[in-house]
Amino acid sequence: MTAEEIDPTLPALLADIESLVRCESPSTDHEAVARSAEVVAALGARLLGAEPERIVTEGCTHLRWRFGDGPSRVLLLGHHDTVWPHGSLETHPFSVEDGVLRGPGCFDMKVGVVMALHAAAALDDRSGLSILITGDEEIGSPLSRPLIEDEARGCEAVLVLEASADGGALKTRRKGTSLYRVRVEGRAAHSGLEPEKGINAGVELAHQILALTGLADPERGTSVVPTALSGGTTSNTVPAAAGVAVDVRVWDLAEQERVDREIRAARPVLPGAVVRIEGGVNRPPLDAEASAGLFALASELAERLGLAPLTEAAVGGASDGNFTAGLGVPTLDGLGAVGGGAHADHEHVIVAEVPRRTALLHALTAALLAGRTPSATTNEAAKTVAGQR
Structure with a gap:
């Protein structure tokens, strides 16, 4: 034809x-x-x-x-x-x-x-x-x-x-693509009366986002992009939970494995906060x-x-x-x-x-x-x- x-x-x-x-x-x-x-x-x-x-x-x-x-x-x-x-x-x-x-x-x-x-x-x-x-x-x-x-x-x-x-x-x-959801658990408290009794999940998430973006390697074409954010309940409450979706793109399998390993090794910065990693490698290159x-x-x-x-x-x-x-x-x-x-x-x-x-x-x-x-x-x-x- x-x-x-x-x-x-x-x-x-x-x-x-x-x-x-x-x-x-x-x-x-x-x-x-x-x-x-x-x-x-x-x-x-x-x-x-x-x-x-x-x-x-x-x-x-x-x-x-x-x-x-x-x-x-x-x-x-x-x-x-x-x-x-x-x-x-x-x-x-x-x-x-x-x-x-x-x-x-x-x-x-x-x-x-x-x-x-x-x-x-x-x-x-x-x-x-x-x-x-x-x-x-x-x-x-x-x-x-x-x-x-x-x-x-x-x-x-x-x-x-x-x-x-x-x-x-x-x-x-x-x-290749990897898709993650990083979830942070903190502790709620009144943001005006006793903020020191809370564990701010939003602040912890900010630490995690900065660490995530540091995993990118532009020279190798590796991107690590935090995308959809969520967190908090009201404007006067220390957020007890927060999360972010993460989109990873790589040209080679070794990079995909490196980024996956480092994301899974994430540890909380704030005392008492908990960080959970969901998702992983979606498609190989x-x-x-x-x-x-x-x-x-x-x-x-x-x-x-x-x-x-x-x-x-x-x-x-x-x-x-x-x-x-x-x-x-x-x-x-x-x-x-x-x-x-x-x-x-x-x-x-x-x-x-x-x-x-x-x-x-x-x-x-x-x-x-x-x-x-x-x-x-x-x-x-x-x-x-x-x-x-």
Whole structure:
């Protein structure tokens, strides 16, 4: 399939995208995610001629298609949940104007889900293909991670339909993420009458926040960012409890382990205060080596299709591709929509790129299912590129 051949189906692509974007699916609302899953299931059943397996884990609905009698060799991976709350369609309505598509969750990543289904539908032979669309990626995939890793094990390649980086670049390297909650327990007291009898959890938390930020290493690309804060009850009470969420991003596993070790070693500064650490490593880094060969093959296929030369990017955000790369499975990310504004008011997709990227995804999936791997020359070049990143 070439981009020119799929262009006539653009109206169908847009209609399917609209149906999915118009079904709001905030990650924390399992009923909404279930409704969205049914929209995805109906699209897939129509395009693929097969109903998906509906997998519900603690109320969250995921979908899986498997084709052929043997083990899966290629996994198309995506998610249908979004960060957008109910009512977002009223303030950010679905629209297609002047070649730009807008709507909550369009870029991240409902367009990618539709692309995956259309690309798979155009395959002459789907044997060995698996498609997994999960429902909790935006909150760290706490329920779908085992499912993702089980599906990826034994595969020869995982193609992730997350949105592209700036300018349509594929994501060949991603930071690993760790998520923590630091909770401080103190003792309440009247802040005017007898503050000395209290143990100020807010002050203790301030000490902890300063220590946390000191764990960052900008030269290595390691960030440790305190984010959502909470604490206290009234303006005239010494706070007995306080807490902060902490977002950690790293390029390599050794750094992830170092920061985890040091956060867990936190001790209180104020006498009598208690510090508790919750959470931990969420996703391992996606290293360049995991994507190098697949990026080289995708670049070769893009040239054959007459598409613009592919570019690549290393990004701070993580995805479910981090899990699969962490297993040692070759993983290429950012194959979905081209546009920008993920999670923001200006979230959008460039319409002209949708059929082009769908054609590339189809060609890459077909080549991998046919047993195609990069040539020796291409593979060596890919290793060289990986080593230079």
